[in-house]
Amino acid sequence: MTSAEEENVSSGSFLEDAARAARWIESYRNGVGDLPVLPRVRPGDVSGGLGTVPPEAPASLAAVLADLDEIIVPGLTHWNHPGFFAYFCSSTTDAGVLAEFLAAELNQNAMLWRTSPAGTELERRMVEWVRRFVELPDSFSGLILDTASTSSFTALLAARERAVPGVRARGLSGRGDLGPCTLYVSEEAHSSLDKAAAAAGLGLDQVRKVPVDSRLRMIPDALDEAITVDRRNGLTPVMVCATIGTTSTTSVDPVREVADICDRLGVWLHVDAAYAGPAAALAEKSQEFEGWERADSIVLNPHKWMSVPIDCSVLLYRDEEAMRQPLSLTPEYLSSEEDGRDLMDIGLSLGRRFRALKLWFQFRMEGTEAIRARLRSHIQLADRLADWIEEDGRFELAAPHPFSLVVFRALPPSGADPDDWNRRLLTAVNRRGPVFLSHTTVGGRYVIRLAVGSARGTEQAVREAWRLLGEEYDRMEKGVT
Numbered sequence: 001m002t003s004a005e006e007e008n009v010s011s012g013s014f015l016e017d018a019a020r021a022a023r024w025i026e027s028y029r030n031g032v033g034d035l036p037v038l039p040r041v042r043p044g045d046v047s048g049g050l051g052t053v054p055p056e057a058p059a060s061l062a063a064v065l066a067d068l069d070e071i072i073v074p075g076l077t078h079w080n081h082p083g084f085f086a087y088f089c090s091s092t093t094d095a096g097v098l099a100e101f102l103a104a105e106l107n108q109n110a111m112l113w114r115t116s117p118a119g120t121e122l123e124r125r126m127v128e129w130v131r132r133f134v135e136l137p138d139s140f141s142g143l144i145l146d147t148a149s150t151s152s153f154t155a156l157l158a159a160r161e162r163a164v165p166g167v168r169a170r171g172l173s174g175r176g177d178l179g180p181c182t183l184y185v186s187e188e189a190h191s192s193l194d195k196a197a198a199a200a201g202l203g204l205d206q207v208r209k210v211p212v213d214s215r216l217r218m219i220p221d222a223l224d225e226a227i228t229v230d231r232r233n234g235l236t237p238v239m240v241c242a243t244i245g246t247t248s249t250t251s252v253d254p255v256r257e258v259a260d261i262c263d264r265l266g267v268w269l270h271v272d273a274a275y276a277g278p279a280a281a282l283a284e285k286s287q288e289f290e291g292w293e294r295a296d297s298i299v300l301n302p303h304k305w306m307s308v309p310i311d312c313s314v315l316l317y318r319d320e321e322a323m324r325q326p327l328s329l330t331p332e333y334l335s336s337e338e339d340g341r342d343l344m345d346i347g348l349s350l351g352r353r354f355r356a357l358k359l360w361f362q363f364r365m366e367g368t369e370a371i372r373a374r375l376r377s378h379i380q381l382a383d384r385l386a387d388w389i390e391e392d393g394r395f396e397l398a399a400p401h402p403f404s405l406v407v408f409r410a411l412p413p414s415g416a417d418p419d420d421w422n423r424r425l426l427t428a429v430n431r432r433g434p435v436f437l438s439h440t441t442v443g444g445r446y447v448i449r450l451a452v453g454s455a456r457g458t459e460q461a462v463r464e465a466w467r468l469l470g471e472e473y474d475r476m477e478k479g480v481t
């Protein structure tokens with residue numbers, strides 16, 4: 001075929017457009033490291049560049065991609081940037097990107113087994129692969145949801161049903177036979193648990209924030225006491241959530257002791273390992289996960305530290321029937337003769353994305369050895385950064401760093417307010433462009449967080465972040481703004 005004929009055949013064709021999109025991705029990928037991680041736009045800049053009404057006429061992909069470059073990319077915070085160290089990193093690999101592309105074409109909706117036998121069975125098998133990867137026993141099964149927030153909420157509904165049989169039919173309101181239902185988390189737990197309590201009708205006031213020790217771990221005696229007192233006062237303890245890898249500092253609750261209490265007092269134990277969960281695949285980290293196999297449910301997010309594209313959250317549980325109890329409902333129009341294991345029976349959503357495909361691609365195209373090696377390299381980088389911090393008189397660590405997050409603060413020159421100094425330092429560093437770090441508070445004091453976790457090569461970027469922190473500190477000290 002001549003090139004003119006080729007042009008004719010493929011002009012505007014799916015193949016040509018797909019190749020164009022792939023070239024766009026390649027070029028974005030090669031250039032993203034040179035862009036500022038945080039966009040330099042003001043509110044309204046992006047929407048101002050977009051028409052207010054949908055176009056009547058079609059446009060070529062080339063024209064849409066040109067607008068992507070001009071209007072959208074300048075307004076992106078680049079989560080796939082090697083210098084993205086804020087929150088918990090969510091990055092991607094080829095496997096995940098390609099799987100998302102194919103999943104869109106396959107467009108599976110595995111609400112019932114028959115609406116996608118492969119989608120249903122692949123999801124079950126991928127949960128099993130994740131379970132084996134993190135070395136949990138085969139008493140766990142599970143499913144894939146969008147986020148840890150949804151996973152924890154789904155677990156809470158099952159725990160609520162177990163604690164208050166029949167709540168699905170009778171609800172919680174106006175019941176003289178029932179005291180308030182309570183949820184127990186540590187002071188360091190993620191806010192998604194508060195949201196879950198609000199959404200499940202427990203109410204934010206019934207979330208007990210159990211105090212933590214000097215290592216920011218839930219104090220088991222305080223948990224025991226809180227549940228016992230609540231029971232004595234006629235309240236109904238529904239669930240305890242222990243966290244392995246809290247958001248602020250990656251502290252680890254003493255899950256084994258918490259599990260003892262939950263067993264003795266008969267309360268559902270949920271473990272939030274949304275970020276740290278994949279590290280259970282590393283033998284040297286197994287002590288951080290002691291006792292988690294005794295949980296009733298566990299959440300871990302491959303879209304955080306396993307570099308699977310967002311969204312992908314795995315909810316594991318030991319009692320599938322208990323998970324079905326709260327919400328399984330089959331109207332006539334969804335009934336079917338096949339005896340499948342319908343994914344719609346657990347959780348709120350009926351339709352679901354083909355998320356299992358990207359996990360399958362990730363495991364197939366990378367293999368568990370490479371995934372483990374990446375986790376280890378992130379932990380090593382975090383350890384190195386922690387060493388630099390400890391050796392530098394201008395900074396100090398603010399918390400232990402069991403995984404790949406380092407939490408630290410700058411020590412300001414005498415007379416300066418430490419919180420204000422750290423806030424200004426972080427703003428100055430983030431304004432530079434090559435890196436993006438976030439903050440939290442530890443013991444009420446403002447601290448800086450640097451979470452290593454990108455699949456996009458971070459060693460140089462960690463060095464750059466450290467260099468910029470020192471440089472901006474010195475500029476502030478000299479009064480240069």
Ligand SMILES: Cc1ncc(COP(=O)(O)O)c(C=O)c1O
Nearest residue numbers: 147148149190192246247272274
């Ligand atoms: C420990 C922990 N739990 C839950 C969440 C919520 O995750 P998602 O955004 O998947 O709902 C986060 C988010 O960072 C987290 O760190």
